[in-house]
Amino acid sequence: MTTSANSRAQAPASAPRPPLLTRALMLRFVSMVGASVSFYLLLSTVPAYAGTAGGGGGAGLATGALMFSTVLGELVSPRLVARHGNRRPLMAGLFLLGAPALLLTVSHGLVWIVAVCLVRGLGFAVTIVAGGAMTAALIPAKRRGEGLALVGVVGGVPSLVALPLGLWLARHVGYGPVAVTAGAAALAAIASVPALPDGRPENPEAGRSALGMTAALRTPALRRPSLVFATTALAAGILVTFLPLAVSSAPAGVVAVALLVQPAASTAARWVAGRHGDRHGTARLVVPGLLLSAAGVLVTAATVSPVAVVAGSALFGTGFGIAQNATLTLMYTRAARSSYGTVTAVWNLAYDAGMGVGAAGFGLLAGRTGYAWAFTLTAAAMLLALGPALRDGRVMSESRPR
Numbered sequence: 001m002t003t004s005a006n007s008r009a010q011a012p013a014s015a016p017r018p019p020l021l022t023r024a025l026m027l028r029f030v031s032m033v034g035a036s037v038s039f040y041l042l043l044s045t046v047p048a049y050a051g052t053a054g055g056g057g058g059a060g061l062a063t064g065a066l067m068f069s070t071v072l073g074e075l076v077s078p079r080l081v082a083r084h085g086n087r088r089p090l091m092a093g094l095f096l097l098g099a100p101a102l103l104l105t106v107s108h109g110l111v112w113i114v115a116v117c118l119v120r121g122l123g124f125a126v127t128i129v130a131g132g133a134m135t136a137a138l139i140p141a142k143r144r145g146e147g148l149a150l151v152g153v154v155g156g157v158p159s160l161v162a163l164p165l166g167l168w169l170a171r172h173v174g175y176g177p178v179a180v181t182a183g184a185a186a187l188a189a190i191a192s193v194p195a196l197p198d199g200r201p202e203n204p205e206a207g208r209s210a211l212g213m214t215a216a217l218r219t220p221a222l223r224r225p226s227l228v229f230a231t232t233a234l235a236a237g238i239l240v241t242f243l244p245l246a247v248s249s250a251p252a253g254v255v256a257v258a259l260l261v262q263p264a265a266s267t268a269a270r271w272v273a274g275r276h277g278d279r280h281g282t283a284r285l286v287v288p289g290l291l292l293s294a295a296g297v298l299v300t301a302a303t304v305s306p307v308a309v310v311a312g313s314a315l316f317g318t319g320f321g322i323a324q325n326a327t328l329t330l331m332y333t334r335a336a337r338s339s340y341g342t343v344t345a346v347w348n349l350a351y352d353a354g355m356g357v358g359a360a361g362f363g364l365l366a367g368r369t370g371y372a373w374a375f376t377l378t379a380a381a382m383l384l385a386l387g388p389a390l391r392d393g394r395v396m397s398e399s400r401p402r
Helices: 002-010 023-043 045-084 087-102 110-138 141-173 175-192 204-208 213-217 220-246 254-280 283-300 306-333 337-369 371-399
Strands: none
Touching: 023 045, 023 087, 023 110, 023 141, 023 175, 045 087, 045 110, 045 141, 045 175, 045 337, 087 110, 087 175, 110 141, 110 337, 141 175, 141 254, 141 306, 213 220, 213 337, 220 254, 220 283, 220 306, 220 337, 220 371, 254 283, 254 306, 283 306, 283 371, 306 337, 337 371
8 A cells, every 4th residue: 555655655756737828928919819800801891892993803903912912012021020029020921911001192193002002912921921930939839739720719700800890980980080990000019029039049150050941841740731721721711602603503602601611610620620639640631621611612522502502611721710710730849940831821821812812713613514524523622631641641651759
């Protein structure tokens, strides 16, 4: 009895889990919410405002300019972060996102609107990359999956609210107040940034040795997860863009329910995947996320059935949420802290490029095959990403010490 008691007393206690909601992370949420509100309040509002000046072409040009400069900004921002740390680029990005919004309604000319969109897209890109690198550094490595899931919720909820709210406010109070609100949200968030850790490497050589975009894309351990995520993002762009057209004959409300169920399922799945990955390993979640995403698109192909459309959206949202969390967590785990900015940029490029290519390519495909077959072929094409996903899992398994 004594021996047993002594054994229990000498058994090492399990190490406590490090705290997740630190003061620094909660302070970082302030700038995250400010940027999200600023961006999404005007994401649909500015095209509508441009449409009153330049018609449908003006609306498309405004969105195109915003996304074009966002992609360009994501390509150059990692070097800024590696050289100058996180704080100054984040503050600059919030300023470039917010200040031009205050000037949006100074002129109704299409050239002015496009110029504002170009500057705001650049600011949004810098904010994403610098803020993402800072956030990743604030999350304990042992709780990275759960932390990134929480970050997804904090950044995602304002976007879900601000996107429809911007158009509603524009109709009821005008474009000017919406633009001022969006600008103020980003500019006010700047005040929270100086209290955050800078993340600048003490050794200047560490900043210079950070991976650039080209080197990151050539690194298989980063390239393979980003390809898998780009494939799921491709389907996300398709569903958001074409689901209302594909099920136009369905009862009223089916599309609205489906487009609400998808992000809700995605948010819940990100949280569950993050907690599961921290405890049991993240790499094994990539393939299930991809397969569930493809299965959701395949079920949605039965566009004549409202049940199939809603169920497919829920299934896809679940797979997409798992893929979001698993791929981003893996990429941060496999990179040095000095390269977190590059990882953030690569992952977001996969997101943006996947959604853009999916929407553009699906439109051409559906015009030839019809929506049902186009969804079916998309689901089949997504399975091509099983190659890099399975290869990644096999290589990582073989590289573990035995």
